[in-house]
Amino acid sequence: MPDPTELVVLFVAIAMGAVGQIAMKAGMNRVRTSTGGDLGPILRALPRMFSDGNVLVGIGLYVLSTVLWLWVLSRVPLSFAYPCISVSYIIIIVAGKWVFRERIDAWKIAAILLILAGVIMLGYSEPAPECEPTISKALLTVPHGGSS
Amino acid sequence: MTSPPLHNRRTALPGMILFIILMVTLAGIGQLFIKHGVTAVTDRIGGFPTDIIGFFSLVFYPPVFIGLVIYFFFGIAWLKILADVPVSFAFPFLAISYIVIILGSFWFLGESVSSLKIASVVLIIAGVTCLSRSDTSEIPLPSPTDVS
Numbered sequence: 001m002p003d004p005t006e007l008v009v010l011f012v013a014i015a016m017g018a019v020g021q022i023a024m025k026a027g028m029n030r031v032r033t034s035t036g037g038d039l040g041p042i043l044r045a046l047p048r049m050f051s052d053g054n055v056l057v058g059i060g061l062y063v064l065s066t067v068l069w070l071w072v073l074s075r076v077p078l079s080f081a082y083p084c085i086s087v088s089y090i091i092i093i094v095a096g097k098w099v100f101r102e103r104i105d106a107w108k109i110a111a112i113l114l115i116l117a118g119v120i121m122l123g124y125s126e127p128a129p130e131c132e133p134t135i136s137k138a139l140l141t142v143p144h145g146g147s148s
Numbered sequence: 149m150t151s152p153p154l155h156n157r158r159t160a161l162p163g164m165i166l167f168i169i170l171m172v173t174l175a176g177i178g179q180l181f182i183k184h185g186v187t188a189v190t191d192r193i194g195g196f197p198t199d200i201i202g203f204f205s206l207v208f209y210p211p212v213f214i215g216l217v218i219y220f221f222f223g224i225a226w227l228k229i230l231a232d233v234p235v236s237f238a239f240p241f242l243a244i245s246y247i248v249i250i251l252g253s254f255w256f257l258g259e260s261v262s263s264l265k266i267a268s269v270v271l272i273i274a275g276v277t278c279l280s281r282s283d284t285s286e287i288p289l290p291s292p293t294d295v296s
Contacts, residue, residue, distance in 0.1 A: 024227060025230050028227060031231070032231050039231050039232070045231075055227070059223075066216070070196075073182060073183050074195075074196045077253065077259040077260070078179060078259065079253035079254070079265060083272050086276060089275070089279060092239075105282050107278045107281045107282030110275070111278035112275070114271050115271075115276070117275075118270075118272035118275060121264060122265060125265035
């Protein structure tokens, strides 16, 4: 498993991305309402999108989250880091209840449990690539008990 | 019924689904590019850049830059998708990106993908699929005749 600092930065990046996603959804709901329910072609919709406060806050969080993500990727395998992003679904489900008043039903509880189990298992599936070769090399080169 | 439609009538639902699939596949490919580039740069300079010039030379390193451009366009496309369909409908399609990432990080990045890691990702995808089965009281799914 990656070291604690890497894990903390990874999950901070994921949380910022999820909160950014919620802010963008809230903003886009408002943009859509202001256009009478029809956003029209994407290029014509861009000025409206980028003048909504919630959309801008969401984009800002996304940018910060991306910088942290680059740092994480410089130290952690992608096949470990990327599936961890699924934790953001748990954040979205919980926030969906508070922000968009979506119900949490049995399917969502099942989703939370499966994702949690998957991410915890994923942690155990990832060997620590920086440490393991050093330890095994040390075991190979240092004779046990000092006898030669 | 005053509930809003599943999707914006400008885009037919099959076209929308195809668009979402294309975008999440691209998002996975973008992450592979970013990881490849970040690893190449940090290996060369011996760690993540700590100064602003180093950071920008990382961001503008072609594979990282291409990955970030893909990521940016995915972000814009995702805003459009979220405006047209509910979060709970759009999110499960992100499972495709997990498959792209796991296969790509094994074949192209040479990361270790153990059976425990694959099992973890299967659990996560199952969790994400549960989300799509959950009660989306925010917006109902269309009936098969709802194609006008």
